[in-house]
Amino acid sequence: xxxxxxxxxxxxxxxxxxxxxxxxxxxxxxxxxxxxxxxxxxxxxxxxxxxxxxxxxxxxxxxxxxxxxxxxxxxxxxxxxxxxxxxxxxxxxxxxxxxxxxxxxxxxxxxxxxxxxxxxxxxxxxxxxxxxxxxxxxxxxxxxxxxxxxxxxxxxxxxxxxxxxxxxxxxxxxxxxxxxxxxxxxxxxxxxxxxxxxxxxxxxxxxxxxxxxxxxxxxxxxxxxxxxxxxxxxxxxxxxxxxxxxxxxxxxxxxxxxxxxxxxxxxxxxxxxxxxxxxxxxxxxxxxxxxxxxxxxxxxxxxxxxxxxxxxxxxxxxxxxxxxxxxxxxxxxxxxxxxxxxxxxxxxxxxxxxxxxxxxxxxxxxx
Amino acid sequence: xxxxxxxxxxxxxxxxxxxxxxxxxxxxxxxxxxxxxxxxxxxxxxxxxxxxxxxxxxxxxxxxxxxxxxxxxxxxxxxxxxxxxxxxxxxxxxxxxxxxxxxxxxxxxxxxxxxxxxxxxxxxxxxxxxxxxxxxxxxxxxxxxxxxxxxxxxxxxxxxxxxxxxxxxxxxxxxxxxxxxxxxxxxxxxxxxxxxxxxxxxxxxxxxxxxxxxxxxxxxxxxxxxxxxxxxxxxxxxxxxxxxxxxxxxxxxxx
Numbered sequence: 001x002x003x004x005x006x007x008x009x010x011x012x013x014x015x016x017x018x019x020x021x022x023x024x025x026x027x028x029x030x031x032x033x034x035x036x037x038x039x040x041x042x043x044x045x046x047x048x049x050x051x052x053x054x055x056x057x058x059x060x061x062x063x064x065x066x067x068x069x070x071x072x073x074x075x076x077x078x079x080x081x082x083x084x085x086x087x088x089x090x091x092x093x094x095x096x097x098x099x100x101x102x103x104x105x106x107x108x109x110x111x112x113x114x115x116x117x118x119x120x121x122x123x124x125x126x127x128x129x130x131x132x133x134x135x136x137x138x139x140x141x142x143x144x145x146x147x148x149x150x151x152x153x154x155x156x157x158x159x160x161x162x163x164x165x166x167x168x169x170x171x172x173x174x175x176x177x178x179x180x181x182x183x184x185x186x187x188x189x190x191x192x193x194x195x196x197x198x199x200x201x202x203x204x205x206x207x208x209x210x211x212x213x214x215x216x217x218x219x220x221x222x223x224x225x226x227x228x229x230x231x232x233x234x235x236x237x238x239x240x241x242x243x244x245x246x247x248x249x250x251x252x253x254x255x256x257x258x259x260x261x262x263x264x265x266x267x268x269x270x271x272x273x274x275x276x277x278x279x280x281x282x283x284x285x286x287x288x289x290x291x292x293x294x295x296x297x298x299x300x301x302x303x304x305x306x307x308x309x310x311x312x313x314x315x316x317x318x319x320x321x322x323x324x325x326x327x328x329x330x331x332x333x334x335x336x337x338x339x340x341x342x343x344x345x346x347x348x349x350x351x352x353x354x355x356x357x358x359x360x361x362x363x364x365x366x367x
Numbered sequence: 368x369x370x371x372x373x374x375x376x377x378x379x380x381x382x383x384x385x386x387x388x389x390x391x392x393x394x395x396x397x398x399x400x401x402x403x404x405x406x407x408x409x410x411x412x413x414x415x416x417x418x419x420x421x422x423x424x425x426x427x428x429x430x431x432x433x434x435x436x437x438x439x440x441x442x443x444x445x446x447x448x449x450x451x452x453x454x455x456x457x458x459x460x461x462x463x464x465x466x467x468x469x470x471x472x473x474x475x476x477x478x479x480x481x482x483x484x485x486x487x488x489x490x491x492x493x494x495x496x497x498x499x500x501x502x503x504x505x506x507x508x509x510x511x512x513x514x515x516x517x518x519x520x521x522x523x524x525x526x527x528x529x530x531x532x533x534x535x536x537x538x539x540x541x542x543x544x545x546x547x548x549x550x551x552x553x554x555x556x557x558x559x560x561x562x563x564x565x566x567x568x569x570x571x572x573x574x575x576x577x578x579x580x581x582x583x584x585x586x587x588x589x590x591x592x593x594x595x596x597x598x599x600x601x602x603x604x605x606x607x608x609x610x611x612x613x614x615x616x617x618x619x620x621x622x
Contacts, residue, residue, distance in 0.1 A: 209518065227484055235521055264485070270532060272521075275528025277510070
């Protein structure tokens with residue numbers, strides 16, 4: 001074998017190896033900014049009218065496109081309520097915190113229902129199935145059907161259904177019970193889940209990890225039983241099974257498992273698989289609009305008739321904006337007013353308020 | 368042959384699992400005489416990074432990785448904890464308790480860790496997110512590596528990306544292709560890049576490392592890169608030379 005010379009090409013920058021496109025929603029953030037950059041600073045009612053006329057060629061709007069509209073404190077709650085037909089609520093930090101109900105929630109939901117509003121609950125938390133969430137709502141004294149709940153665990157099954165994922169293919173799950181239950185309900189075969197949390201490996205010569213060649217999708221979500229076995233199994237499936245899908249329930253960096261503190265979220269487990277496969281996943285949870293498109297189609301609702309209510313800017317509010325609906329940030333969860341108003345924050349909901357029960361306490365402003 | 372010709376030999380590995388002296392033992396068991404001073408593992412690089420940047424010794428270091436990292440940190444005079452000791456730690460979810468972490472941790476070092484678990488991810492995440500100025504250091508970001516001869520396994524790139532996912536921060540990388548180790552050894556041995564050749568089997572770590580530093584590069588096909596990988600149109604990292612294995616240098620002498 002001869003030592004052959006190859007032409008020297010300028011060294012690729014070190015940045016190529018360090019930079020990882022971890023955030024699929026960085027793409028959606030750019031989309032959101034390009035769509036809404038320069039929302040004019042208007043009063044609430046004028047703003048609502050502007051949104052209805054979006055796309056109209058108004059000279060004034062074009063002139064004002066240079067400025068970005070800041071979130072307005074919610075004052076005229078009735079006007080917002082009357083302007084939409086459906087409210088989508090995030091759960092953690094909006095309805096409950098950990099296992100405690102946030103003050104005034106039952107009365108607020110009852111009021112909205114009495115006004116004929118459709119209520120939908122969308123959560124990135126994949127640890128429970130929609131049925132299990134239904135039980136949680138019931139335990140907290142709230143009247144909510146499983147069909148009104150869209151957890152990212154359900155979104156995975158719904159996504160596989162929407163692409164006609166073959167029933168003879170299997171799904172490898174790095175995640176918890178909620179995902180397994182939804183896959184089972186949808187008629188899919190799965191492997192993995194929490195029981196792989198007890199599997200150990202010995203990195204010794206001669207040890208070979210086998211993997212099922214019928215796995216056609218690897219689903220990754222929040223997983224408290226995360227370990228190296230699962231990472232390797234998922235990695236082998238994605239790298240070696242032709243056409244194997246890599247699906248993420250969500251990429252939240254941290255989550256409020258307990259209301260006292262933050263905990264490493266699904267973004268961590270998904271990050272691990274991105275690191276080993278060097279592939280980006282398809283994200284079905286917020287801020288991806290998959291769940292929004294699904295429920296809009298399922299219930300036959302127009303997105304301009306929806307208001308998204310959440311406590312996180314980079315999932316809930318971005319989800320609402322990407323979907324083209326109104327957005328209301330509540331400060332009863334992870335986001336504080338200083339964070340919303342920080343110069344580092346570029347995600348501006350239409351409105352913000354302390355908690356959803358403000359719908360009851362805020363009255364129409366006297367004209 | 369190379370030593371006979373008066374060439375200086377240096378061994379640089381991204382594998383942080385062992386310390387330099389443990390690697391020297393490995394060389395010895397293979398019948399090769401190499402001094403620990405000639406070995407630069409990414410475990411050593413992490414310790415040197417902290418030293419070079421005057422990391423205060425009263426601050427602690429939390430390690431997600433193996434004993435190699437802990438040993439090198441301790442040798443360099445730092446207080447390090449975590450590592451394999453946290454492999455069996457679990458969280459009692461029924462308790463709904465508070466997860467405590469040491470507020471004096473000033474750096475989290477992440478390397479290859481086959482004993483990765485949620486406890487470690489949470490501990491490291493809290494340190495980086497909540498301890499003011501806490502450093503996030505990665506030994507390296509290799510996606511996979513040959514932990515066993517028969518197949519590839521997830522590398523440090525996996526654990527590092529897990530931490531990026533929960534902290535939304537990018538780490539300082541001390542291993543290849545970052546030039547930190549190169550800068551360090553150039554200064555330590557008073558060498559010049561122009562008189563150096565980097566020999567490796569990976570394009571995106573070894574060869575890029577050499578190119579970033581400005582030295583000659585030789586790719587060997589005795590490892591994970593094949594000739595077709597090298598010549599694939601999607602590859603844009605071109606070493607100066609390639610050969611089957613380093614012993615080709617013996618065969619080709621005088622050719």
